[in-house]
Amino acid sequence: MKKSGAFFVCLLLTLLCYAPIARAQDTLRLKAITYNLRFGELASLEELAARIASEKPDMVALQEVDCHTRREGIPHQHGKDFATELGFRTGMFPLYGKTIAFAGGWYGIGLLTARPYLGVRKLMLPQASAQEESRALLLVTVEVGQDTVVFASTHLGLSEESRRMQTECILNELKRSRYPVLLGGDFNAEPDAAEIAAMTSGCDLLCGMQPTFPADAPDVKIDYLFGYPAGRWTLESTRIMPSGLSDHRAIVSVVALAR
Template sequence: MTYNLRFGELASLEELGECIKNENPDVVMLQEVDVNTHRKRAPKQNGKHFISELGFYTKMFSVYGKSIPYEGGYYGLGLLSKYPFVSTERILLPMVEAGREQRSLLTGKIELDNGRIITIASTHLDLKAPIRLVQVKYINEVLGKVNNPILLGGDFNARPADAEIAEGMARWRRSMPDDAFTIPAEKLCPTIVRWWLFWN
């Protein structure tokens, strides 16, 4: 499962936790995760170590990766897993244009019950397509060095036909068709696909 929390603006920790428990995923990749921030627009998440509390609520192991300091705390990525983490790493993505928000990739190796190791990863790419292309290339370089299966999820801010997906992620297998709905909206539009889950 991959999900952009939108910094907890729309749902409480308990509501998100219940959603995760109902879906019962083995792993969850989260974006826009706040830790100890104080946003006026997100009182449900303010002052909380959100990923740790969400992990406790869902009875899953949790990992946090800071992208930027924000509003007295941090803003970044999270991973949840039913299986223990063997190692984790936060990797900063290239900043190819001054003044843009720092983006990152959070990876975690988990050990399955049979002893097999897999890597799970969460990312949230830039809003500008040329920057996303550079970031996707870098993610491919980094994850190309991993010698076990990888599950990559995130908010790519991109549509299926965009080069960063159609070309940049061509070697990856998609977990859903191009016309899958990934953004809740009053008027569903299948051409807007931001949240992706890939495996190799």
């Protein structure tokens, strides 16, 4: 065989050997959790942090997160900065988005990220009535190796009209993102609701249909994980985290993002 022919045979064999590695590197895998904490009424922050840390997640979307409140009947959480303390106890970076002033402090949503972040943004969401509780979308742009991904958390309103407005606002925000987005939250809507249909029309659903509320005997699903844009994300595994630490059960999903 001529030298040039032998060279091309060797090159072809080398490419074939490395093809599986190249395909594996075409996918980014992340573990995500979404968890409504019920403002720590049912557990200590040490217990909540230990449960979260045991999963070794890349992202945790948190709802009903207090900061420096003094709620009646919950003295064990008085004055606590939930996001900061959970970040310290899990070894993750904490982000906080206040939605209302409450009980001498603030109440809102949060994020924990295991990856360094480039920037954070809070977007207040529309509501049908000024009497309703304010809601927000919290987004953090993170570095995942050579990739850039946005992690997001939200907690939608109690009225159907507010949720419709809020999901529309969220989808418009996701469409403006330069990077793929992984969103977790308490949407206060069951799977057959129009709001969830709107979300799944533009996003990949990254969780199962198992009920998440109430935690002691769940019969309603109102917590979700979504990936934007649709078609880029794949759900590899998902489960509901059994726990009596809140009135919601957390969702834990391993997801893949096609580069």
